[in-house]
Amino acid sequence: xxxxxILVPIKRVLDYALKPRIASSGKSIDLxxxxxxxxxxxxxxxxxxxxxxxxxxxxxxDILAFSAGPAKSQDALRTAMAMGADRxxxxxxxxxxxxxxxxxxxxxxxxxxxxxCNLVILGxxxxxxxxxxxxxxxxxxxxxxxxxxxxxxxxEGDNITxxxxxxxxxxxxxxxxxxxxxxxxxxxxxxxxxxxxxMKAKKKKLDKVALAEYGAGLExxxxxxxxxxPPPRQGGGKVEDVGGLVAKLKELGAI
Amino acid sequence: xxxxxxxxTSPSNRRLLSTLAVLEHRGGQISASxxxxxxxxxxxxxxxxxxxxxxxxxxxxxLAAKLTGVQKVLHVENAKYDKGMPENFAPLxxxxxxxxxxxxxxxxxxxxxxxxxxxxxxxxxxxxxSDITGIVDANTFVRxxxxxxxxxxxxSAQAVNVITVRGTxxxxxxxxxxxxxxxxxxxxxxxxxxxxxxxxxxxxxxERPDLSTATKVVSGGRGLKDRExxxxxxxxxxxxxxxxxxxxRAAVDAGFADNSLQVGQxxxxxxxxxxxxxxxxxxxxxxxxxxxxxxxxxxxxxxDAPIFQVADVGLxxxxxxxxxxLTEKLKE
Numbered sequence: 001x002x003x004x005x006i007l008v009p010i011k012r013v014l015d016y017a018l019k020p021r022i023a024s025s026g027k028s029i030d031l032x033x034x035x036x037x038x039x040x041x042x043x044x045x046x047x048x049x050x051x052x053x054x055x056x057x058x059x060x061x062d063i064l065a066f067s068a069g070p071a072k073s074q075d076a077l078r079t080a081m082a083m084g085a086d087r088x089x090x091x092x093x094x095x096x097x098x099x100x101x102x103x104x105x106x107x108x109x110x111x112x113x114x115x116x117c118n119l120v121i122l123g124x125x126x127x128x129x130x131x132x133x134x135x136x137x138x139x140x141x142x143x144x145x146x147x148x149x150x151x152x153x154x155x156e157g158d159n160i161t162x163x164x165x166x167x168x169x170x171x172x173x174x175x176x177x178x179x180x181x182x183x184x185x186x187x188x189x190x191x192x193x194x195x196x197x198x199m200k201a202k203k204k205k206l207d208k209v210a211l212a213e214y215g216a217g218l219e220x221x222x223x224x225x226x227x228x229x230p231p232p233r234q235g236g237g238k239v240e241d242v243g244g245l246v247a248k249l250k251e252l253g254a255i
Numbered sequence: 256x257x258x259x260x261x262x263x264t265s266p267s268n269r270r271l272l273s274t275l276a277v278l279e280h281r282g283g284q285i286s287a288s289x290x291x292x293x294x295x296x297x298x299x300x301x302x303x304x305x306x307x308x309x310x311x312x313x314x315x316x317x318l319a320a321k322l323t324g325v326q327k328v329l330h331v332e333n334a335k336y337d338k339g340m341p342e343n344f345a346p347l348x349x350x351x352x353x354x355x356x357x358x359x360x361x362x363x364x365x366x367x368x369x370x371x372x373x374x375x376x377x378x379x380x381x382x383x384x385s386d387i388t389g390i391v392d393a394n395t396f397v398r399x400x401x402x403x404x405x406x407x408x409x410x411s412a413q414a415v416n417v418i419t420v421r422g423t424x425x426x427x428x429x430x431x432x433x434x435x436x437x438x439x440x441x442x443x444x445x446x447x448x449x450x451x452x453x454x455x456x457x458x459x460x461x462e463r464p465d466l467s468t469a470t471k472v473v474s475g476g477r478g479l480k481d482r483e484x485x486x487x488x489x490x491x492x493x494x495x496x497x498x499x500x501x502x503x504r505a506a507v508d509a510g511f512a513d514n515s516l517q518v519g520q521x522x523x524x525x526x527x528x529x530x531x532x533x534x535x536x537x538x539x540x541x542x543x544x545x546x547x548x549x550x551x552x553x554x555x556x557x558x559d560a561p562i563f564q565v566a567d568v569g570l571x572x573x574x575x576x577x578x579x580x581l582t583e584k585l586k587e
Contacts, residue, residue, distance in 0.1 A: 016520055019539050020401040029405060040521045101373070102382045127520055129400050131385045133373035136341065140377035145450030146341055148370050151515075161454065165515070166366035167288070168465040169458035173340075175451035185521060186514045221382035222409040225395065230406050233546060236567035238558075242580045245552065248568040254471075254529040254550040255496065255585065 001157055002177060003061040006049045007117040008085060009108055010042035010067050012076040013128045027224050028098075029128070038076045041123025043083070043190035044183040048121050048153055050084035051188060056155060062086055064115060068107055069097050074206060081201035082193030088206040089115075091214065101129075103218040105137035110214055112142060118178040119160070124149050135182035145175035151186040272301030272393050275352055276325075277362040277372075279339070280307060280315045288363040288468065290322075290427035292420040296361040297324030297428070298390045304329055304355065306441065308336035308347060313438070320436040322428045329355075329441040338453040339367045343446070345374035350443035352379065352415060359393070364419035376417040383417040384409060388424035402520035402543035422468070423526035423547065462494075466516060469499035471529045474518055474545070475511065476503035478534020478555065478574055485511040488578045489533065495585040501525065501545075503535045519544035534574045537562030554578065 014020055014029065015037040023030040046065065053060040065080035067073040068091040077088035091107055093099055099107075112120060125132035139146035147162035151170060154161045161174045165184045193201070211218070236252075239245050249255045276296040279286040285307075296303045304327045305319040312330035319328045329351065336344055348371070352360055360375060362368035364386040376383035388406075389397030395410045396418065466472065473493045479485045485506065493500045502512035504519050518525055520543040530548035535541060537553070537560055545551070546565055553566035554577050563569040570577060 014401070017538075017540060020404050022405060029401065100382050102377060102380075105377060127402060130398075130402065131373075131383070132369055133376070133383055133385060136370060136373035137377035137383075139341070140345060140374035143450075146370075146374070147451060149366070164366075166456070166458075167467055169456060171366075171456040172454040173451045174454050179451075185517065221413055222384065222411050225408040225410050227400070227405050227407045230399070230403060230546075233551070233565040235564045235569065238563065238569040238571060242570065242572070242577055242584060245554075245568060245570045245577075245581065246584050249529070249550070249552060252550045252567060254552070 001059065002118060003059050004052070004119050004177070005062045005115065005117045006052070006060065006064065007108070007112060007115065007120045008042070008045045008049050008063060008065050008080065009104070009120070009122050009134070010046070010065055010076055010080055011039045011126045012036050012067065012069055012073045013039045013126055016040055016127055022227055022229060026226050026228070028227055036072070038079050039123050039126045041125060041127070041183055041185070044185065044187050045121040045123055046080045046083045046085055047188045047190040048183055052155055053084070064089060064117065066108070066111060067091070068093055068099055068104055068211070070095050074208075077206055078201050079193060081204045081206070082198040083191060087204055090206065090208045091211055092208055093211040097211070098220065099218065100220055100222065101131050101133035101137055102221065104134050105141055106218060107214045108134070108138045109141045120180045122180070122182050124182040124184050135180050139180035142178070142180070144178050144180050146180045147173050147175060148182045149184040150181050151184050153181060153187065272299065272358050273356065274299050274301055274303045274359040274361055275355065275357040276303050276305050277348065277360065277368070278305050278307050278315070278319055279363065279365065279367045280309065283311060283314065285315060285318055286363070286365070287427065288365040288422050291422045291425040292361055292363040293322060293324060293428035294425040295387065295390060295420040296359070299359055299361070299393050301358070301393070302326040304357070305436075306330075306348070306351065308333065308344070308441070310334045310337055316438045320438050321430045321433055323431060323433040324428055325433070325436045327436050328438045330438065331441045331444050333444055333446065335446065335449065339371065340449055340451060340453060341371045341374045342450040343448070344371050345378060346445050346447040347443070348375045349378045350445045351441050354442045358415060360415065360417045362419055364421050368419045372417050372419050379415050379417065381413045381415050381417055382411070383419070384411065385419050386421045387418055388421050402524060403547060404543055464497070464499045466499040466501055466518070466525060467523055469525070470527050471496050471498035472501050472518070472525055472527045472548070473498045473531045473533060474501035474503065474535060475506055475533050476535030477505040477509060479506065479511055482511045488574065491582045492533070492578055495582045496529070498529070498531070503538075503541045532562050532566070533578060535562055536560045537565065
């Protein structure tokens with residue numbers, strides 16, 4: 001049985017509870033001074049990796065948390081390490097970094113090869129650009145098997161069995177290492193990083209590498225022409241009683 | 256202005272636009288989620304070739320040939336594609352996109368499309384465009400970001416555009432006014448090795464529709480107070496409407512409802528014809544998951560709850576009285 005070297009890519013995003021503000025350029029979201037957090041789906045990936053170690057203590061050789069983005073992404077990496085990742089790797093893409101999934105997948109491919117990872121666990125999507133692509137793209141570039149939207153994850157020997165969330169229920173697939181898995185919300189409940197673990201995480205190794213070291217071909221392929229607020233919804237007012245509710249729903253053609 | 260107008264010379268403009276629309280099928284039928292994707296494919300402007308693969312693909316292809324906007328159908332008869340496994344389905348699509356010189360590959364933003372099309376894009380070395388809700392022109396697409404709290408318009412200058420389509424944003428393709436399209440065997444079947452094995456599935460067998468695709472959704476929040484109430488009040492209401500059941504994050508966190516029912520930014524994003532919010536205040540996190548619903552109804556005892564600002568019809572009432580009364584009235 002092979003030992004596992006797990007790569008957990010994470011992303012620092014606008015906190016899920018905040019309403020995004022359109023930047024004055026009209027082409028992006030203004031993140032200055034906003035609370036940033038670890039992408040919720042990525043918390044699930046870290047938790048899943050740590051639970052794999054708890055279930056198979058002897059088999060997990062390494063859990064590497066990775067992020068590509070502005071220097072401040074190291075905060076998110078420290079959080080990941082406080083939750084149980086062994087070390088961190090930050091690809092500093094600069095303040096205005098806006099890497100697309102394809103570019104991130106290409107960087108991840110290089111990291112996987114250099115670090116000899118054999119399992120990559122990613123969030124199913126980031127809650128900012130909502131693309132939901134990076135894991136699948138990485139699996140494609142590596143030529144590895146993939147299991148997306150994992151609700152259950154089991155390691156037996158070198159086999160990974162994943163119960164996936166699909167439209168209308170679940171589907172189960174089994175693959176051999178190496179493999180790429182993306183996490184869905186049902187997979188687990190991420191632990192809170194305790195204060196002692198947060199202190200310990202400060203001593204864990206965090207490597208920083210410049211984006212330029214990952215070579216060419218990472219430029220944006222899609223140009224954002226504009227970002228606007230969605231058309232506001234107008235409340236339609238209130239009704240007096242249940243009879244009124246039913247009548248209004250009929251009038252609106254909803255029932 | 257006396258400047259000469261010149262057409263931009265992106266690679267996709269130099270080639271003739273042609274679209275490959277990937278259709279999903281199950282039980283001998285084309286999946287409902289594929290039909291709006293087909294409409295979106297037609298809107299791009301070029302000829303549309305539908306693509307089906309799996310056992311009985313000829314029969315599915317014959318069905319696809321009758322749909323509006325389909326000029327040609329390519330099919331691959333090979334049982335290895337039945338389960339839509341990305342490791343062999345993606346190379347199959349890539350080989351046929353290259354063979355046919357297609358400029359656009361379009362599929363539904365369904366579990367199948369989300370799983371396979373990004374892999375296709377990576378193999379073609381292009382950045383995919385997910386979950387589009389609008390088409391400006393053949394290279395410019397509209398898509399929600401930040402769980403629908405912002406709407407981005409993006410332009411692609413790539414040789415191939417790989418796109419997934421939000422089903423609720425486009426009407427379903429029908430057979431109306433269609434002329435029979437040509438059906439042919441797809442030129443390529445690389446039959447790539449399967450890296451993962453399909454073990455089984457557990458699809459909801461109840462009469463109740465699936466949350467993501469339901470036309471009606473009733474959703475319960477913290478106002479239901481506990482799990483017993485959630486089941487006791489929400490299930491009969493859902494049955495009376497033929498609706499799926501959803502829940503707010505607060506209800507899920509409090510253990511009233513299963514995680515899989517969560518509607519919101521970190522749960523499922525739904526856009527049914529009718530969304531009925533029961534005992535839900537309407538936090539940003541929740542609104543992000545349902546505000547594209549056609550009609551929103553809300554029952555809440557707090558007249559100042561933010562949900563009333565977006566609801567088309569609101570009832571300020573104690574849900575424990577209003578919901579059973581509503582359920583009875585709907586049964587009539």
